[in-house]
Amino acid sequence: MSSRRGALIKRLSKLGPDGTTARRKETLLKRLDLNQLQALAVSIDSYGAEDTPCVLLAAGDPQRLGRSPPLSPHLFCQMFRWADASSYELHQLPMCKTQADLTYICVNPYHWSRLYKPDTPPPPYCRRPQEIAEDIDYFSEFTESDEISQETRFSTHISSCSESRPWCKIAYWELSNRVGRLLPVCQPTINVFANLPHGDGLCLETLSRSRLADNSSVSQTRAKIGHGISIFREDEEVYVYNRSEHPVFVNSPTLDPPNTAKLTVYKILPGYSVKIFDYERARYNQRLLDPSLLKDGPFDPNAVRISFAKGWGAAKYSRRFVTCCPCWLEVIFLVNR
Numbered sequence: 184m185s186s187r188r189g190a191l192i193k194r195l196s197k198l199g200p201d202g203t204t205a206r207r208k209e210t211l212l213k214r215l216d217l218n219q220l221q222a223l224a225v226s227i228d229s230y231g232a233e234d235t236p237c238v239l240l241a242a243g244d245p246q247r248l249g250r251s252p253p254l255s256p257h258l259f260c261q262m263f264r265w266a267d268a269s270s271y272e273l274h275q276l277p278m279c280k281t282q283a284d285l286t287y288i289c290v291n292p293y294h295w296s297r298l299y300k301p302d303t304p305p306p307p308y309c310r311r312p313q314e315i316a317e318d319i320d321y322f323s324e325f326t327e328s329d330e331i332s333q334e335t336r337f338s339t340h341i342s343s344c345s346e347s348r349p350w351c352k353i354a355y356w357e358l359s360n361r362v363g364r365l366l367p368v369c370q371p372t373i374n375v376f377a378n379l380p381h382g383d384g385l386c387l388e389t390l391s392r393s394r395l396a397d398n399s400s401v402s403q404t405r406a407k408i409g410h411g412i413s414i415f416r417e418d419e420e421v422y423v424y425n426r427s428e429h430p431v432f433v434n435s436p437t438l439d440p441p442n443t444a445k446l447t448v449y450k451i452l453p454g455y456s457v458k459i460f461d462y463e464r465a466r467y468n469q470r471l472l473d474p475s476l477l478k479d480g481p482f483d484p485n486a487v488r489i490s491f492a493k494g495w496g497a498a499k500y501s502r503r504f505v506t507c508c509p510c511w512l513e514v515i516f517l518v519n520r
Contacts (some may be wrong), residue, residue, distance in 0.1 A: 375411045431491055
């Protein structure tokens with residue numbers, strides 16, 4: 184074993200949560216080559232912020248037939264992210280290239296998230312009503328004449344929406360003020376983050392640079408966004424992955440029964456992903472929509488709200504409306520286009 188490979192194994196064996204001994208980690212890590220160990224180290228050291236390749240293992244690894252435990256995504260997630268993770272709750276993230284691969288499996292723990300299921304939520308959990316502020320126009324539409332602001336750091340593949348149709352639009356809000364323009368998303372994944380130097384997606388610091396926050400809560404919350412979130416589409420479903428070190432709070436019309444008067448706000452912990460929108464469910468809800476129940480002002484059945492670090496709802500927080508949250512996103516899905 185080369186000295187460089189051996190040093191990597193020893194260093195990696197000391198990382199991660201309690202639950203797996205360093206000696207056992209060393210034994211398992213010895214089954215990886217130098218390139219795999221290097222990719223694993225970058226991923227773990229950056230807490231998933233760096234774009235790292237898959238750590239691939241043959242699905243039919245002969246070593247699985249021996250006495251050693253099989254190398255699996257579940258095992259590596261337990262060793263380096265969550266000691267209590269169960270295999271059934273892991274969800275593959277879009278940066279992983281083995282989603283439809285039957286030959287190889289990826290054991291990069293930052294290519295996986297823990298899946299939050301609202302019907303069987305992990306603690307802490309509580310239901311919080313949502314009130315919709317009347318001063319927001321939730322039905323604003325993006326037109327092709329709208330130009331993407333030069334102040335955003337939307338990547339080239341995002342700005343290619345001029346050549347294809349967007350599947351959602353994103354607005355960034357600070358309290359009741361929208362910051363920047365309504366931005367279309369055409370590619371299946373968009374990252375929203377604070378100020379990562381190598382970020383690929385929507386940089387909120389750049390959006391806010393021309394706007395001085397006169398509210399200490401806004402500036403403090405913006406500083407907590409960090410790696411932010413990833414929003415990604417998988418066929419007829421859309422997920423959000425919490426990449427930050429603080430919880431995010433989400434509500435969505437497709438996470439509650441049709442005609443629910445007060446939507447549930449869900450707390451999504453770091454490292455978790457949750458399905459925030461279901462196109463089929465949205466179309467079904469639309470057929471059952473009863474306008475007489477909409478007593479709290481404007482309501483868009485295809486819009487999701489995501490607040491960074493701060494929750495809202497009178498049952499739990501002093502912030503009754505989403506517009507009282509310091510930093511939040513409105514994601515509007517184009518269902519019938």
